[in-house]
Amino acid sequence: MFALNEKQALAAASPYxxxxxxxxxxxxxxxxxxxxxxxxxxxSDDVRGVxxxxxxVATVSALKSRIxxxxxxxxxxxxxxxxxxxxxxxxxxAFLVNAGHVGWPGEFDSLDVRKDYRGLDGYSRxxxxxxxxxxxQGHAVSICExxxxxxxxxxxxxxxxxxxxxxxxxxxxxxEHLHCLVDCVYANRTxxxxxxxxxxxxxxxxxxDESYDMNARNLFFVDLCYKAGLSITIIGDRWxxxxxxxxxxxxxxxxxxxxxxxxxxxxxxxxxxxFEQSEVAQAAVELRNGGKFTLEVGSSADIDVALASKWxxxxxxxxxxxxxxxxxxxxxxxxxxxxxxxxxxxxxFGLASxxxxxxxxxxxxxxxxxxxxxxxVAESVLHRLDSGRCIDSEFIEYIGAQCREIxxxxxxxxxxxxxxxxxxxxLLARRSSGVKLIPGMTVNQAKGREWDxxxxxxxxxxxxxxxxxxxxxxxxxxxxxxxxxxxxxxxIS
Numbered sequence: 001m002f003a004l005n006e007k008q009a010l011a012a013a014s015p016y017x018x019x020x021x022x023x024x025x026x027x028x029x030x031x032x033x034x035x036x037x038x039x040x041x042x043x044s045d046d047v048r049g050v051x052x053x054x055x056x057v058a059t060v061s062a063l064k065s066r067i068x069x070x071x072x073x074x075x076x077x078x079x080x081x082x083x084x085x086x087x088x089x090x091x092x093x094a095f096l097v098n099a100g101h102v103g104w105p106g107e108f109d110s111l112d113v114r115k116d117y118r119g120l121d122g123y124s125r126x127x128x129x130x131x132x133x134x135x136x137q138g139h140a141v142s143i144c145e146x147x148x149x150x151x152x153x154x155x156x157x158x159x160x161x162x163x164x165x166x167x168x169x170x171x172x173x174x175x176e177h178l179h180c181l182v183d184c185v186y187a188n189r190t191x192x193x194x195x196x197x198x199x200x201x202x203x204x205x206x207x208x209d210e211s212y213d214m215n216a217r218n219l220f221f222v223d224l225c226y227k228a229g230l231s232i233t234i235i236g237d238r239w240x241x242x243x244x245x246x247x248x249x250x251x252x253x254x255x256x257x258x259x260x261x262x263x264x265x266x267x268x269x270x271x272x273x274x275f276e277q278s279e280v281a282q283a284a285v286e287l288r289n290g291g292k293f294t295l296e297v298g299s300s301a302d303i304d305v306a307l308a309s310k311w312x313x314x315x316x317x318x319x320x321x322x323x324x325x326x327x328x329x330x331x332x333x334x335x336x337x338x339x340x341x342x343x344x345x346x347x348x349f350g351l352a353s354x355x356x357x358x359x360x361x362x363x364x365x366x367x368x369x370x371x372x373x374x375x376x377v378a379e380s381v382l383h384r385l386d387s388g389r390c391i392d393s394e395f396i397e398y399i400g401a402q403c404r405e406i407x408x409x410x411x412x413x414x415x416x417x418x419x420x421x422x423x424x425x426x427l428l429a430r431r432s433s434g435v436k437l438i439p440g441m442t443v444n445q446a447k448g449r450e451w452d453x454x455x456x457x458x459x460x461x462x463x464x465x466x467x468x469x470x471x472x473x474x475x476x477x478x479x480x481x482x483x484x485x486x487x488x489x490x491x492i493s
Contacts, residue, residue: 004028004035011267014034014233016356018226018264020211020257021235025284026274033063033209033235038071040205043082048204049156053088055243059448060084063209069282079202085218086175089182092195096185101194103140116174118361122163123259131164133177135184139191143168174241179217184218193439198475207233210448212241216259219249219256226262228479234264239288240442240477244470251468274450276483284480285395287465295461295479298487304453306440306489307478311354313457314440316491319430323440325354326424333417335359337424338400343378344428348437354445363412372406443474446481453456454482455489 004012008028011021012035023029033052039051054060063082067075073131076082083091091114096102098109117123136142145161158164168177186190205226208214211234214222226232234257241250255436257264275281300306300318308314314323324345329335338359345351348394353359360370381399389395399421400413456478458471465472479486 004031005271007267007269007271008032008035010372011269013039014265014267016263016265017231017260019231019233020264020266021233022266022270023235023237023269024272024288025237025240025477026272027234027269029209029237030063030066031268032269033207034066035071036207036235037063037067037082038075040207040233040241041071041075043255044204047079047205049081049202050205050207051080051088051203052082052207052209053085053218054082054209055084055246057084059209075310077261084298085221086178089175089178090222092198092395093181093185094179095198096191096194101139101191102135102181102185103138104171105141105143106171110171112172113178114174116173116176117157117167117172119364120163120167120172122158122160122166124157124159130162131168131172132380133168135181135188135191139188141181150376152419176200183217186217192224196224196228199225199230199270202229203228203319205231205233208234210240211236212253213243213246213248214253215247215249216252232264239467239473240447242447242477248435250444259407274480274483277485278353280485287476287479288467290464292463293461293465293475295456295486297490298455298485300438300455300489303438303453303487303489304451305438305446305454305481306373306457307443307446307481308440308457309441309443309474311440313459313491314442315427317440317455317457318492319491320435320437321440322348322431324351324445327355328354329359329362331417331420332363332415333420335362336403336416337421339363339373340378340381340425341427343374343382347382349439353441373403377402377408380393381425382432385425385432388418388429391425393418394427396421443478450481450483452482453485454478454486456486457489457491461488 005028008031011019012032021029021032023032037050037052052063054063064076067082086490093102094111097104097111104111131143131145134142143165154384185195206222207221213236222232234253238250238254241248272281272284275284283291300320306314306317306321308317311323311325311327314321322345326334326337328340329338338355342353342356345353365373377399382400384395396416396418400416404410404413405409458475458478461475462472465476469472485486
């Protein structure tokens with residue numbers, strides 16, 4: 001089960017301090033990461049930890065599960081850990097505050113770090129009050145009002161700045177503000193030296209999964225690990241770097257690795273175990289080498305998943321395709337539509353809507369209110385959709401009345417947009433008629449996953465793929481998700 005081929009074994013057991021593992025799709029990147037973690041964990045009596053970093057909770061969970069399966073649960077006993085970069089920033093800053101290197105307003109020595117500030121008094125998604133956080137020369141956190149255009153150093157969402165200031169002074173901080181403060185730490189020589197010493201005391205090795213998705217902040221942390229004397233293992237594929245929206249800097253990572261003084265040793269995993277058809281495997285290789293790009297037009301009836309760059313496109317590719325989202329909810333109607341979509345997805349695939357948590361936060365719903373919503377609103381509305389009920393103004397009024405029955409405020413109901421709800425519910429109604437559904441995902445959501453038959457849609461396909469263009473890299477990721485075949489879908493509405 002855990003047998004490695006020669007190149008995988010050489011990469012996993014590499015004796016070099018700085019290692020890069022370049023892995024094509026389906027070549028066993030995760031297998032090598034798991035094996036490498038165990039090798040580093042058990043190859044030394046050094047009591048310091050082995051640290052693996054990833055970019056999202058799902059990847060972290062999968063890595064932990066596979067490490068425990070391969071090496072036993074004791075492999076992950078403290079100080080050895082697998083976590084997200086954000087979790088590491090939280091630990092880093094908590095150390096600085098707790099040790100007194102950074103002073104927090106009100107002399108807090110621990111912080112409540114949240115995804116964002118939704119759910120706090122005074123929060124309103126569409127308001128624009130902004131406060132920034134920074135470190136003064138004495139390493140104390142200062143809070144000040146910030147011009148709205150300085151987005152990278154501020155966070156809006158409160159009715160008045162005093163609400164946000166109250167939250168910050170009570171020790172509540174969002175990850176966006178945490179990122180700003182970590183950048184301040186990096187820029188301060190004294191504090192960055194303290195961080196290097198902290199890393200040196202805590203860890204002896206670091207593994208970075210999907211390394212080419214690192215942004216400048218992530219890469220700086222890796223460099224601090226290098227300066228602390230840790231062994232560095234970087235695993236990824238520059239052809240699959242598709243997180244520009246998160247400020248990913250794949251070519252900055254390339255430059256870092258290729259700096260001769262660091263002495264990175266490269267291992268290439270070029271044998272894919274994903275592709276079950278030789279022509280599919282050959283096409284994946286040729287695309288990396290500048291081969292001509294062609295896809296046969298196919299039908300949504302003959303695929304297992306549909307992929308596109310944006311959620312909106314997926315809703316136009318066939319009524320048998322059920323996208324996992326309408327997009328990020330911006331209004332009460334968007335959030336309500338997301339709840340209905342979530343229950344339909346659970347019924348069809350056992351999956352949650354991609355923006356479900358965000359919708360729940362926007363609607364300020366508790367667990368109890370969600371239970372009531374499912375029992376008295378969602379089930380009734382989906383039953384009406386299944387029966388072919390016309391989506392008209394009367395239907396929307398019925399939904400509003402049902403929501404009022406379970407405790408929604410008149411203000412929430414008054415903000416329901418009939419046209420938006422009609423449009424979204426009509427899309428759901430066309431997919432609740434008993435036709436066999438397949439999921440629709442964005443390419444970002446599909447990264448790291450695989451299916452037998454994949455359908456893709458892009459507005460424009462190039463003749464050849466250029467690794468320097470993110471749109472081309474997205475196309476590459478999309479067409480390499482299939483074991484058997486990939487086809488081009490056409491919009492039908």
